[in-house]
Amino acid sequence: MRYALRAEWTKLWTVPGTAWLLLGAVVGTAGLGALAAAACSPGECGADPTRTSLTGIHIGQSVVAILAVLAIGGEYATGMMRVTLAAIPRRPAVLAAKAAVLAAVVVPAAAVAVPASLLSGDTPSLSGGPVLRAALGSVLYLLLVALLALGVATVVRHPAAAIGCVLGLLYLFPIVAAAMADPDWQRRLEKVGPMSAGQSIQATTGLDGLPVGPWAGLGVLALWAAGALLAGALALQARDA
Structure with missing residues (x-):
């Protein structure tokens, strides 16, 4: 496993786009959050300034998803995956090493x-319970989105198609829920959608009105990520490179 981790770390950092994507995730998340917070005076854009300041997560999740897809989809596109599997025949170890290395850069x-x-917004102290939970949960949220994308890309293989599938999974549920006329169905879709459920972790006010609780919602996203990784492991094991 140590050899697999070293190999995946080297491969990830020899791709020129890795550093730029990570920088883009940081700048995009923090920048959009600062703009959203600056555009809202207290009480003008909702009663939850913490969630407003975390608006940039919408950009950050897309960037880390692209990074995760390229971590394995790029190898399929170039044929490098055949070399990887020849060097490390234990295919589950390859996927586990990719997931570990991805976590080591995304977190x-x-x-x-x-x-x-x-810090750029009008939020209470980070030491406060709900705000600290939103902060830690948002870090975990981005990690889980990256792992979800890695699993999907392992199944789909083609980078562009995998990126489309991941973004579709994230954004389709909120779009369909918004189009539903029945409030009960809206809440059901918000409870099971990976993005709508996962981003409940950002809420610090009005928790009783959420379709799913903060940690339970993050758990829904964790189940999506675990399911995608399991499907990816099975596909990697069953198919030729």
Whole structure:
């Protein structure tokens, strides 16, 4: 496993786009959050300034999803996956190493972007319980989106198609829910959608009105990520490179 981790770390950092994508995730998340907070005077854009300051997560999640897709989809596109599997025949170890290396770069980037977003807005102290939970949960949210994207890309293989599938999974549920006339169906879709449920972790006020609780919502996203990784592991094991 140590050899697989070293190999995946080297491959990830020899791709020129990795550093730029991580920088884009930090700047996009913090920048959009700062703009959203600056555009709203207290009480003008809702009663939850913390969630307003975390608006940039919408950009950050797209960037880390692209990074995760390229971590494995790029190897399929270039044929490098055949070399990888020849060097490391244990295919589950390859996927596990990719997931671990991805987590090792996404978590630090998110740990910079999320506090920067909150500090730029009119949010209470980060030491406060709900705000601290929103901050830690948002870091985990970005990590889980990256793992979800990695699993989907392992199944789909084609980078462009995988990116489309991941973004579709994230944004389709809120779009369909908004189009539903029945409030009960709206709440059902918001409860099971990976983005709508996962972003409940950002809420610090009005928790009783959420379709799903903050940690339960993040758990829904975790189930999506785990399911995608399991499907990816099975596909990697069953198909030729």
